[in-house]
Amino acid sequence: MSGTMKRRLVLVAMELWLPAVVVAGWWIWSSHTTDPFFPPLPDILERFRQMWLFSLFGSDVLPSLRNLAIGFAIASVAGVALGMLVGRNVWLRALTEPLTHFMRSTPAVAIVPIFVLVLGFGASMKISIIAVAAVFPTLIATIDGVRSLDPALGDTVRVYRLSRRQRIFQVLLPSAGPQIFAGLQVSLQTAFVVMIASEMLGSSQGIGALTLKAQQAFEVKDMWAGIVLLGVLGYLINLLFLLVRRRWLAWYDGARKVTNS
Amino acid sequence: MSLDQQLGAAEVARKVQPMSHEQESGQESGQQQSARLSVQGVSKGYGSGASRKSVVEDLSFDVRAGEFVCIVGPSGAGKTTLLKCLTGLHPVSSGRVLVDGEEIAGPPARMAMVVQEYTRSLLSWLSVEKNVALPLKNLRLDKAERRQRVEDALAEVGLGDVGRSYPWQLSGGMQQRVAIARALAYRPEILVMDEPFASVDAQTRADLEDLMLRVRDDFGITVVLVTHDIDEAVYLSDRVVVLTKGPCTLDEIVTIELPAPRDQITTKSQARFAELRAHVFSLIKANA
Numbered sequence: 298m299s300g301t302m303k304r305r306l307v308l309v310a311m312e313l314w315l316p317a318v319v320v321a322g323w324w325i326w327s328s329h330t331t332d333p334f335f336p337p338l339p340d341i342l343e344r345f346r347q348m349w350l351f352s353l354f355g356s357d358v359l360p361s362l363r364n365l366a367i368g369f370a371i372a373s374v375a376g377v378a379l380g381m382l383v384g385r386n387v388w389l390r391a392l393t394e395p396l397t398h399f400m401r402s403t404p405a406v407a408i409v410p411i412f413v414l415v416l417g418f419g420a421s422m423k424i425s426i427i428a429v430a431a432v433f434p435t436l437i438a439t440i441d442g443v444r445s446l447d448p449a450l451g452d453t454v455r456v457y458r459l460s461r462r463q464r465i466f467q468v469l470l471p472s473a474g475p476q477i478f479a480g481l482q483v484s485l486q487t488a489f490v491v492m493i494a495s496e497m498l499g500s501s502q503g504i505g506a507l508t509l510k511a512q513q514a515f516e517v518k519d520m521w522a523g524i525v526l527l528g529v530l531g532y533l534i535n536l537l538f539l540l541v542r543r544r545w546l547a548w549y550d551g552a553r554k555v556t557n558s
Numbered sequence: 559m560s561l562d563q564q565l566g567a568a569e570v571a572r573k574v575q576p577m578s579h580e581q582e583s584g585q586e587s588g589q590q591q592s593a594r595l596s597v598q599g600v601s602k603g604y605g606s607g608a609s610r611k612s613v614v615e616d617l618s619f620d621v622r623a624g625e626f627v628c629i630v631g632p633s634g635a636g637k638t639t640l641l642k643c644l645t646g647l648h649p650v651s652s653g654r655v656l657v658d659g660e661e662i663a664g665p666p667a668r669m670a671m672v673v674q675e676y677t678r679s680l681l682s683w684l685s686v687e688k689n690v691a692l693p694l695k696n697l698r699l700d701k702a703e704r705r706q707r708v709e710d711a712l713a714e715v716g717l718g719d720v721g722r723s724y725p726w727q728l729s730g731g732m733q734q735r736v737a738i739a740r741a742l743a744y745r746p747e748i749l750v751m752d753e754p755f756a757s758v759d760a761q762t763r764a765d766l767e768d769l770m771l772r773v774r775d776d777f778g779i780t781v782v783l784v785t786h787d788i789d790e791a792v793y794l795s796d797r798v799v800v801l802t803k804g805p806c807t808l809d810e811i812v813t814i815e816l817p818a819p820r821d822q823i824t825t826k827s828q829a830r831f832a833e834l835r836a837h838v839f840s841l842i843k844a845n846a
Contacts, residue, residue, distance in 0.1 A: 449678040450679060450681070457696075472683075548726075
């Protein structure tokens with residue numbers, strides 16, 4: 298086995314051991330408990346299998362994930378596009394900055410009721426609220442990234458009279474890439490939280506709704522099964538995001554490795 | 559300034575070309591016609607009122623088509639600011655910069671620049687090849703020609719085999735050569751360079767200097783190069799523009815009438831080379 302392979306295995310092992318210990322500890326601690334609020338883990342996992350693999354998957358998990366995907370996609374595109382626009386324009390920035398920061402500072406979950414009022418309980422409400430809440434981290438990060446364009450690069454772009462298309466897609470976007478992806482990651486987390494919150498208010502469908510209903514009906518095992526599902530989904534979504542990021546920012550990670558070594 | 563005393567001893571057949579605005583403003587004068595790049599009474603400062611800081615003051619000189627001009631001056635003279643004005647990147651506070659007789663209001667067409675911060679002027683997310691090819695996309699070349707130019711330019715700076723690498727995988731000196739290759743592939747009419755050979759080793763530096771001379775001869779490019787290396791300035795130039803310490807004004811324009819083609823060994827061992835070098839050096843020393 299080569300040195301780097303060994304190193305990678307050690308790293309994976311180090312990442313995995315703590316979660317493994319936590320799950321094992323939970324399993325052992327809970328197997329003989331009679332506490333109604335903390336049912337045995339094996340029972341929770343059994344309910345998890347019954348509910349989510351896959352009887353309710355199509356009716357309650359897929360719609361949630363679809364809302365998340367559409368809402369996050371809208372937020373990403375809008376955040377990056379608006380950020381590019383605002384970041385390059387001093388006037389626009391002065392005009393929008395206070396509002397942007399006000400909106401960002403308002404907890405996303407707090408504005409769910411307004412959306413319910415206006416748009417009702419349907420998918421359009423959920424997608425809208427996800428998009429609105431998730432747009433701000435990406436927007437702010439993009440403004441920041443676009444503004445911090447290296448002056449030497451800016452001069453080069455101007456002297457070689459690059460076209461607008463080249464300026465945007467070959468220079469501005471990639472150079473702001475690291476910040477944009479940092480913003481997107483926060484947006485994704487926000488979108489996930491809001492996806493659940495949007496289902497907990499008056500909805501009868503979706504992971505959030507089922508988990509809340511289970512809690513209200515003292516179906517504690519069902520509630521735990523929902524929580525486990527949300528945890529697993531959150532983890533997998535983040536993992537997917539990191540894979541995409543690594544592809545797009547390979548140059549950035551590579552350059553950083555060089556400067557740090 | 560007691561320049562004449564400084565120069566007194568040396569029998570330098572220098573050609574001082576002080577140019578006043580009045581002479582320059584005549585649009586139809588012959589001088590005007592032949593100047594590819596003309597700097598006329600340019601001043602540049604930052605701030606306003608009492609806190610105003612003047613960086614360039616009433617500077618005038620011409621660069622003829624196909625000429626190789628080096629700008630030297632004590633450090634902190636404002637040479638980089640001057641270059642930004644020459645390339646139209648910064649607006650001048652007063653005066654004019656003309657390219658082929660037309661006042662510029664931004665970077666003119668067919669001008670290329672190699673900046674001092676060459677590392678940061680490269681696009682880390684594009685391969686070396688793509689970095690060099692990027693400015694060519696607007697020149698309406700066909701694909702084959704574009705590829706050929708990229709290949710030639712990289713070969714010329716000795717980077718024929720790293721086209722697919724990323725800039726950050728290369729050493730500082732190699733990155734600098736990528737920036738130079740990008741400028742060469744663009745085939746500019748005017749090439750402006752700010753300390754372009756500052757971080758390469760002596761041998762590469764000599765090679766690149768000779769490359770610049772060859773490129774000038776082959777393509778008739780007009781080159782304006784800022785350097786703090788007096789040997790380099792004298793070796794490369796048809797004329798050397800010597801600036802005073804900031805705010806920078808024109809000190810003297812020294813004509814380097816060394817025979818062409820220049821050669822690293824024979825040119826630099828000429829008595830005339832030593833005299834010119836000493837002369838430029840004394841000018842700068844008097845200013846520092």
